[in-house]
Amino acid sequence: APQDKGLLTNLENGELCLNSVQCKSKCCHRRDGLSLARCAPKAAESQECSPYNLIGVYYKCTCESGLTCEVDRSIVGSITNSDFGICVDPNDNVL
Amino acid sequence: DEVCYDRLGCFTNDIPWGGTAERPIAKLPWDPEKVNTRFLLYTKENPNNFQEITAVDPSTIAASNFNASKKTCFITHGFVDQGEENWLSDMCRRMLQLENLNCICVDWKGGSQCAYTQAAHNIRVVGAEVAYFIDTLKNNYGYSPSSVHFIGHSLGAHAAAETGRRIRGIARITGLDPAEPYFQGTPIQVRLDMSDAVFVDVIHTDAAPIIPNLGFGMSQAVGHLDFYPNGGEYMPGCKKNVISQIVDIDGIWEGTRDFVACNHLRSYKYYSDSIISPDGFIGYHSPTYESFTSGTGFPCPSGGCPRMGHFANTFRGVTSVSQKFYLNTGDAKDFSRWRYKVSVTISGSHSVQGYFNIALYGNNGSTRQYQIFKGFISPGKTYTAYIDAETDAGTLDRVKFLWNNNILNPLLPKLGAQDVVIQYGGDGVTSNFCGSGTVREDVLQTLDLC
Numbered sequence: 001a002p003q004d005k006g007l008l009t010n011l012e013n014g015e016l017c018l019n020s021v022q023c024k025s026k027c028c029h030r031r032d033g034l035s036l037a038r039c040a041p042k043a044a045e046s047q048e049c050s051p052y053n054l055i056g057v058y059y060k061c062t063c064e065s066g067l068t069c070e071v072d073r074s075i076v077g078s079i080t081n082s083d084f085g086i087c088v089d090p091n092d093n094v095l
Numbered sequence: 096d097e098v099c100y101d102r103l104g105c106f107t108n109d110i111p112w113g114g115t116a117e118r119p120i121a122k123l124p125w126d127p128e129k130v131n132t133r134f135l136l137y138t139k140e141n142p143n144n145f146q147e148i149t150a151v152d153p154s155t156i157a158a159s160n161f162n163a164s165k166k167t168c169f170i171t172h173g174f175v176d177q178g179e180e181n182w183l184s185d186m187c188r189r190m191l192q193l194e195n196l197n198c199i200c201v202d203w204k205g206g207s208q209c210a211y212t213q214a215a216h217n218i219r220v221v222g223a224e225v226a227y228f229i230d231t232l233k234n235n236y237g238y239s240p241s242s243v244h245f246i247g248h249s250l251g252a253h254a255a256a257e258t259g260r261r262i263r264g265i266a267r268i269t270g271l272d273p274a275e276p277y278f279q280g281t282p283i284q285v286r287l288d289m290s291d292a293v294f295v296d297v298i299h300t301d302a303a304p305i306i307p308n309l310g311f312g313m314s315q316a317v318g319h320l321d322f323y324p325n326g327g328e329y330m331p332g333c334k335k336n337v338i339s340q341i342v343d344i345d346g347i348w349e350g351t352r353d354f355v356a357c358n359h360l361r362s363y364k365y366y367s368d369s370i371i372s373p374d375g376f377i378g379y380h381s382p383t384y385e386s387f388t389s390g391t392g393f394p395c396p397s398g399g400c401p402r403m404g405h406f407a408n409t410f411r412g413v414t415s416v417s418q419k420f421y422l423n424t425g426d427a428k429d430f431s432r433w434r435y436k437v438s439v440t441i442s443g444s445h446s447v448q449g450y451f452n453i454a455l456y457g458n459n460g461s462t463r464q465y466q467i468f469k470g471f472i473s474p475g476k477t478y479t480a481y482i483d484a485e486t487d488a489g490t491l492d493r494v495k496f497l498w499n500n501n502i503l504n505p506l507l508p509k510l511g512a513q514d515v516v517i518q519y520g521g522d523g524v525t526s527n528f529c530g531s532g533t534v535r536e537d538v539l540q541t542l543d544l545c
């Protein structure tokens with residue numbers, strides 16, 4: 001079984017990653033196309049976010065649980081993984 | 096035996112300087128020319144490029160931007176390090192954003208990049224040079240030591256102590272993880288201690304014993320206020336795997352420094368962050384880190400708590416007795432955290448195995464979700480935990496509750512928080528939030544003030 005401290009899984013924030021599944025936080029984040037990807041905390045409410053994608057590396061992290069990433073999905077954006085949104089609580093506007 | 100240098104006087108390596116259990120190898124400090132202590136002045140007029148000044152030729156001080164009506168802050172580095180390293184000038188720049196002062200980075204790489212046992216003696220020359228510099232200011236400008244603050248990292252903290260022993264009445268000495276080998280357990284005339292300045296504050300970030308844990312910093316409390324962030328021994332973010340440590344966000348050089356001494360260097364990173372976070376880094380009075388984590392010292396008493404770092408001198412509770420303070424920090428830049436006590440009373444029809452989180456919302460911002468409990472969640476029970484939030488939410492107006500148990504639940508169980516009590520550590524203010532109904536897992540429940 002993968003031991004707790006590894007190069008590949010269960011990575012702490014700040015550790016280099018290739019895919020979000022490796023990170024304890026479940027978000028493998030890179031600031032821009034040139035920078036290396038590192039595990040980072042998920043986006044909190046009203047912070048910038050990326051919608052979930054299959055590539056597994058994000059310019060902005062996906063939202064914390066219970067929040068959704070409000071983004072007007074453009075086809076190009078979803079391919080280049082560069083369309084961002086804001087994390088919102090879907091129940092907020094219900095109240 | 097003994098060696099004497101003009102301008103700085105004589106240095107012996109007799110006991111207690113050498114030949115003792117703590118200092119087995121007796122050495123004499125190198126010649127001041129070899130140590131080559133340099134004074135690199137930064138001011139508001141020249142925040143990015145230092146002016147090199149020296150007391151040996153006071154005209155260089157007169158010709159510089161040195162302002163005798165302003166405070167002076169000396170910052171010096173430790174073993175193997177050097178004065179032109181970024182962290183010293185960055186610290187100066189941050190201070191210069193707050194006020195105009197004479198910020199002088201003291202470089203002594205001439206005496207720091209050698210055997211540790213030699214560097215541990217060379218700092219006596221460095222301390223003497225700074226004392227000589229202050230004397231020159233006194234003679235030429237009537238400058239008072241009460242306007243001087245000396246910040247020293249590692250061995251540099253003990254250089255500041257030497258200055259404090261030679262010039263009485265220095266306003267403040269800040270020891271950033273003062274070096275342990277050759278200093279811990281030595282008499283006060285050898286190491287940093289309370290008598291070296293009017294106010295001495297210390298940040299311990301690598302206090303594990305040198306053998307076997309390679310802890311370079313002292314665990315011994317030596318100042319008026321001694322801060323032990325995260326318990327003082329292992330700092331968050333310093334346990335990254337090798338590659339991630341070396342290939343650091345700030346570059347390979349910073350990564351290599353962290354690879355060698357991550358915990359030890361955190362002390363100046365916390366201090367630097369504290370300059371731009373005046374209400375952060377609150378220290379809680381507690382005999383040990385363990386009792387701090389279980390709530391000792393929380394919340395701050397009416398007299399308030401001290402701030403670790405730049406604003407530690409605003410604390411009114413300084414006495415002649417050493418006091419220890421504990422706090423938690425973040426694992427990366429913007430290290431400051433804000434501590435809250437969170438109590439949640441659960442509502443629902445039946446118990447569920449899982450975990451639940453709370454997020455805080457206030458006029459100053461909102462925090463991430465923090466896990467309060469993991470295990471068998473039973474309605475009617477109250478669960479309490481301390482969290483160190485990454486932002487200061489300010490006056491709270493809402494909290495959000497979320498639970499999850501990561502397993503499929505065919506019965507679609509529902510849980511809720513009927514009552515959430517939040518107490519902020521800094522001022523003890525308590526806020527009460529009431530919730531109604533229950534929610535399914537992974538759904539946020541909002542609770543407003545009762």
